[in-house]
Amino acid sequence: MSFGDIFENYCRDDNLATFGRFCYGVTVILTFPLECFVTREVIANVFFHGNLSTVFHVVVTVVIIAVATGVSLVYDCLGIVLELNGVLSATPLVFIIPSACYLRLSKERWNHSDNLISSLILALGVLVMAVGFVMTVLHPQECSHGKEMFYCFPSNVSVPNSTLPP
Structure with missing residues (x-):
């Protein structure tokens, strides 16, 4: 069982979770152009x-959108993409780059x-990135995309005897 997508932990007939999925989709749709611009x-x-030039501007934009769309159509589960993004982007941003900049700007030796x-922190960041x-x-x-959780099926839910009608 994978907990990568929090909305997969909710049943399909949960209206509040469905609304959350909708809001998340709208957020992704509205955020994508910002990432495309960057x-x-x-x-x-x-x-x-x-x-x-204007022509290259349009061509580069179309290529970026085509590549992103192609990746999303080819792979159903992008958990590994998110994991690699976290390991190769977030870890250096949080641990490695700030520590390396501080050490580089310091007048004293690293030790x-x-x-x-x-x-x-720098050594730990490199270790976390490599191991990750x-x-x-x-x-x-x-x-586990599309699989319904075991607790969503009524046959798997036990009902105490006190709530059953006589």
Whole structure:
């Protein structure tokens, strides 16, 4: 059983969970253009030195949308994508990059007593990133998309005798 998607833990006939799913879908739909803009700007700055003609602007946008749509259509369960994103993006952002910047800007050596905590956090971040990557690749999360939970079936729910009519 996978708990990657919190809404899969609710029964299909739960109206409040269905409304939550709807709100989450609207949020994703409205957030995607923001991510598309950021990706397009990074591509424009890295590969085209910030100068995109109108034609290339449209082409790059269409390619980004096509790739994202293709990935979403090919894979039913994107749990491994989210795991890799967390391991390879969030861990460096939270642990590695700030510690490395602090150590780089510090006037003391990395093993000085003032820098020991930052060095420890940096080493721990690298360890978490490496172990998380290896564990994600070797033991990927199983996808339970579309499966109804056992407690959603009336035959699996036990009813105390005191509530039954005589």
